[in-house]
Amino acid sequence: MKDIEEVDTSCNAVFSDPPGEELTPLQYFGTMCSDDIIQKLVEQPNLCCIQKTGAPLDTNVREIEKYVGINVLEGVVKMPSCRMYWTEATRFSPIAVSMPRNRFDKLRNYLHVNDNTKMKQREDPDYDKLLKVRPFVDKIKQGFSIIEPEEYHSVDELIIPFKGHSSLKQYVKSKPHKWGIKVFARADSSGIVCDFEIYRGKGTVHNDTGLGISGDIVLRLVEGLPKYKKFKVFTDNWFTSYNLISSLKNYGILAVGTVRPTRLQGCNLKADSELKKQGRGSYDYRTETERNIIALKWYDNKSVVLASSYKGVSPVELVKCWSVGERKYIDVPRPDIVREYNH
Known part of the structure; x- marks a missing residue:
């Protein structure tokens, strides 16, 4: 029964100088969601549409950027139903003007990040539950890795709310959102997630x-x-x-x-x-x-x-x-x- 011996706790991490120009929100977003990810979101939906219907989706980078932007905005201006953004009584112009509703639905139906034909059988030792989103997840992690670490970090679990059908879905009664995808994350003292790992058993x-x-x-x-x-x-x-x-x-x-x-x-x-x-x-x-x-x-x-x-x-x-x-x-x-x- 004795106290711990004194420990030198001086953190000698070195931080870069702040950027000369302040980045716009879109530029900050681009550091995490790179052009490679957007290009994947162009190629794979086109491929998926051909595999299912025999006809190309004919989407492009500009349209996918609009699609991503609409999803981000829907997370800010929330409505009970996705179609309400285009309905006359509840129309939200920033979304409704940027893309027709039917086109948005079609992009959502064929949204893919990876080729389905690469999926291995569950019995295969290389089977990956996250294969369909693996390129997206890896690129996001790569974007997070450029964040220079602060002195203090916390490791904890969080829940991405989700109630659909998935073997990844978990129930955690202590969380505000009890049903969803469990993610283990390391965040710094500013609340920024620096790294994460999706729980897949x-x-x-x-x-x-x-x-x-x-x-x-x-x-x-x-x-x-x-x-x-x-x-x-x-x-x-x-x-x-x-x-x-x-x-x-x-x-x-x-x-x-x-x-x-x-x-x-x-x-x-x-x-x-x-x-x-x-x-x-x-x-x-x-x-x-x-x-x-x-x-x-x-x-x-x-x-x-x-x-x-x-x-x-x-x-x-x-x-x-x-x-x-x-x-x-x-x-x-x-x-x-x-x-x-x-x-």
């Missing part, structure tokens, strides 16, 4: 490190961070384990995360009942001295267990918290590791 990641899928995903998502630059990564208890924090430390990446007690073998922290008797703000901690990794249980309204490779107990600050029983604000001790994670 077995085969989501190929780097079997012995940490389980949760740990493998974190190591996969931090691949884009330069090593030994002392970036900070935050995770929740689905990802965090002692072995993960130790592995990140080998890459020169510091970490803080909430952790399940079952993933801290041999680390016996005080029971919740004992901490509850001591009152709000009580805590117990242990440090694995060989790797200088600390585990701490802090009791507020309920207990939370955290693990860290660079933040420990000290300094302990007093924070104002509302007490229901006393009906007033009281001072509650908060260790530094808890402050860092909340921040």
Whole structure:
């Protein structure tokens, strides 16, 4: 039972100078959705239409750019039905004028990113559930990779809302959108997604490190961070384990995360009942001295267990918290590791 030894946390990442001219929104969009993607969205719908009907779709780059723009705008100006943008009573001119409704429907029907004939059978070891959108996903990842990383990053899961038929569809009751496609993402402190991996069951990641899928995903998502630059990564208890924090430390990446007690073998922290008797703000901690990794249980309204490779107990600050029983604000001790994670 000792505090973590002091760690040099100075992040020596170097950032480029800001651009000389401010980019337009369209130019920023082009850095993520490149001309290669648009060209794919021209070639593949034409090919799909020929395969199904024997006649070409006769679309082009300009028309596909309009189609993408309409979809973006529909996400801003929302209506219950797609056709309402063209209906006389609810007509929305920026969309209705740019493309006829029937043409939009036809483009949507034949929208493809990859050749269907390349799809392998499920029994094939090279079968890819994301083959139909693989070129698009890879290009978007490539666009994200040009974003220069900030010091602080968070790895978490998010849901792309979707209720259609797909083997990728998941139900996550804790999310605002409970049905959809699960995506694991790394975002920086500005809220910008820097890398992501779509969950597709077995085969989501190929780097079997012995940490389980949760740990493998974190190591996969931090691949884009330069090593030994002392970036900070935050995770929740689905990802965090002692072995993960130790592995990140080998890459020169510091970490803080909430952790399940079952993933801290041999680390016996005080029971919740004992901490509850001591009152709000009580805590117990242990440090694995060989790797200088600390585990701490802090009791507020309920207990939370955290693990860290660079933040420990000290300094302990007093924070104002509302007490229901006393009906007033009281001072509650908060260790530094808890402050860092909340921040």
